[in-house]
Amino acid sequence: MNLHQKRQRTSFLIFLSFTVPALATILLSVEIPFLMSVIYSFTKWNGLDKIPEFIGLANYIEIFTNDPDALYALGFTLRMAAFTVVFTNIFALALAVFLDSDIRGKNALRVAFYIPNIISLIVIGYVWRFIFTKGFDSFYEMTGLGVFMFSWLGDKDLAFFSLVLVRVWQQLGFYLVIYIAGLQTVPKDLIEAATIDGASPVARFFRVTLPMIMPSITVAVFYSLSNGLKVFDVILSLTSGGPGNATMSIALDIYRTAFVTGRFGYGTAKSVVLFFVILVLTVFQVKVFKQREVEV
C-alpha cells in the first residue's frame, strides 16, 4: 500500500467514526422499522408469531375493497387536514400582518398566541373536553344562546368542527411566527415604492407582500398539511374517534388495528398506505407552491 492509499484509508476511517453513530441510531429507530413494516404488510401477523404468514397483497386488497372504516378514516383525515390547513394558514397570516406592523406590545402578543403550542396535544384535548361540556353548560346558563347547547362532541358533524377548531387553536402560534419571520424578509423599499406608485394597502399586500413571502407559505402549508394528515393525539383525548367511528383518523385506525385488535400485519399495510398518502400529497403541494415563488 502506498502513502496515498494509506492516507485515503485513514480519512475514510475518520469519516466513518463521525457518521456511523448517526447512521446506527437512524437505521435502528426509523429505517429498519420502516423496511420491516413494508415486509410485514404482505403478511398475516399477530405480533407474537416468530414467522408471519406471507399472504401477498391480501392486506392491501382488504383495505380498499373490504374495510369501509379504513376508507372512511382516509376520507375523514383528508377532510380534516384540508380544513385545518386552510384555517390555520389564513388566520396565522392575517394575525402576522398585524403583529409585524409597528404596534405596541407586539412581543407580548406573540408570546400569548404561542402559548397553546407548547402544551401537548393530549392535554389540549382534555382542556377542550372540559370547555365543550362544563364550560358550554355554564355559558348557556349565562347567555341563553342555543349554540352552547349543541352537542359539540356527540354529533358527528359538530365533532368534526370541534376538532378543527381545537387543532387550529393549538397550532396557530407556530405558523404565526413562521409568517412573521417571512414578513420581515420583505424589503421595506419595495413596499415604499409601491406606496409612492399609489397602491392601496390592500393592493400592496396582494401584489407585493404576498408574492414575496411565497416561500414562507410553501413551508407553512407543507408543515400544516403533513401534521394534519398525521393527526392522532388530539382526537384520542377529545373524541376518542367517536361518536361511533365518526372522527377516526388514519393514524388512530392504524394504532387500533395493531395494538387493540392485534392485527399487526394488517396495521402495517395501513401504515404503508399512510406513508404514500403523505408523500404524494406533500410532494404535490410543494411542487405547486414552488412554481408560484418569485425571484427577487
Add this chain to the structure above:
Amino acid sequence: MKRSRLSLAITVILTLIALIYLYPLFLIVINSLKTFAEITINAVALPQSPQFSNYVETFRLMKYPNLFMNTLIATGVGVFGVVLVSSMAGYKLSRTKTAYSWVMFIILIAPMMIPFHSFMIALVKVAKVLHLTGTPWGLGVMYWGLGAPLALFLYHGFVKSIPRDLDDCALIDGASPMRAFFQVILPLLQPVTVSVVVINAMWMWNDFLLPLLLLSGSKKALTLQLAAYNFFGQYKVEWHYAMAGVLLTIIPAVMIFLALQRHIIKGMIAGAVKT
C-alpha cells in the same frame, strides 16, 4: 399622531382577541382551584376560596415526582444523544465532498420524509428485541434516530459558514480529528445547537405516542403525558382533580417557555424554515 392612534386601536383589538384566545386556559386555572360542587354549579365563576388542596391531592394521586423524573430522563437522554450524533455527522458530511459522503447524507436525511405512524408498529418490535421498552432510558435512546435527521440537516447547513482553516489549525496543533471537533468546532455550532435542543426538548417532553407504545405496560416508567392520559381516563368525573392534573402537566413546559421564549421561538423557526 393619526398613525399612533391607529396603532393603539390595533393593539387594543389584538389584546382583546388574545384574551379570548387564552380564555380556555384561564378557565382551567380557576376550575383547578374549585371544589367539585362549585364546578358542577358554575364552571365560569371564580372560586370562592382557592382549593390548593386539589393540587396536593393530585400531586399524590399522580405520583408526580416519579413522572417528572421519568420525563426528564427520557428528554435529557434523547436531546443529548441527538445533539451528539447529529453534530458529529453533520460536520463531517459537510466537510467531505466525495460520492460516499453524498450517499451517506441522503441515507441519513431520508427519514424526514417518513412519517412516524408509518413505521411505529415495527418500531415497537425493534425496541422490544433491544430491551429498550419499559424504561425512560430506553425511550430516550429510541428518540436518537427519530430526532437526528432534522438536527443533522441543520448542522450540515451551518458548518459551511465556518472556515475550514479552523479545522486545519487544530489538526496541525496535533489534536486528533475528534478532539479538534469537540474543542474547536462544536462550540462554534452553538446557534444550531440551541435550535436543536429547543426543537427536540419541546417535542420529547410533550410526546405522547412513543411513550404510549414503549412504556404503557410498566406503571413505574410512565412519563407526564402518558400519566396524564391515564389520569384523565380514571378521573373523568372529578373535574377538579383532572384540571389540577392538566396544570401540573403543563406548568414545567410553560414556565421554561416563558423564561426562554425568545430563544425558543427563534429556535423553532430556524428549524422549520431551513428545511
